[in-house]
Amino acid sequence: MIRLLICEDQALVRAGYVTIFNAQPDMTVVGEAADGREAVSKARELRPDVVVMDIRMPQLDGIEATRQLAGPGSAEPMRILVVTTFNVDSYVYDALRAGASGFLLKDAPPPELINGVRTVARGESLLSPAVTRTLIGRFADRIRPTAEPITTLTTREQEVTKLIAEGLSNAEIAERLVISAETVKTYVSRILTKLDLRDRVQIVVLAYRTGLVS
Structure with missing residues (x-):
């Protein structure tokens, strides 16, 4: 319950x-x-x-x-x-x-x-994809880039991070990168662990704060 x-x-x-x-x-x-x-x-x-x-x-x-x-x-x-x-x-x-x-x-x-x-x-x-794109885009000018350790991510992990920040679901990311949904879940888990983040919301915020997505 x-x-x-x-x-x-x-x-x-x-x-x-x-x-x-x-x-x-x-x-x-x-x-x-x-x-x-x-x-x-x-x-x-x-x-x-x-x-x-x-x-x-x-x-x-x-x-x-x-x-x-x-x-x-x-x-x-x-x-x-x-x-x-x-x-x-x-x-x-x-x-x-x-x-x-x-x-x-x-x-x-x-x-x-x-x-x-x-x-x-x-x-x-x-995070509803459509709402994510609209809201984060609307408030992007209030986000100041930081030097947080986004560089610890591999090229593929950064790519997945960008797609999460754009509001794509795991299934959509899998389709875009031509990989399985399970592989996407593994990447998301690694990103959360490496950056010491709690969930996808924080991934989106960090992607904008570091300038990975604008």
Whole structure:
């Protein structure tokens, strides 16, 4: 059973999430939070499997709440699924850097939202290819290149990293490089280990920060 904490300041939206998730046979909402401080407090108290986090909330915004729950200083990082409004939010990139495991747009249909929670609960990252290309592209001018050790990757690993950053799935990468999906999974695992990263979201962020993708 996937235990969920819903963090959303709009009561109607929050109630909608609760209804959708509780209707699933493998999900249960164990708590709700209407602001960022309450989100952090309840997450630490309840230890849910997935935190569904809005970005714009009173008291403490979702980015800082995510950083406190899943950022570099977290002893036991939680799995955070950020749900944001594309036309309003300008903080998606910051949320990913703060430790979010993925994000969806608020107008995503229920099946996509449900699948997103299951994906994050499995320990995988959630990056819709189309959304990834659009959002990262939109915020690319805010990303300052760093000297992080992308050079430790082999030529093929860098190639896979670029394709991940472009929003391609493992199957699409396999097709593009004419290799098996299992081989792609092996490359992704090596990239994560070499760069000491947690998931595909962090691979995307690092690819842009190092200038591997622009």
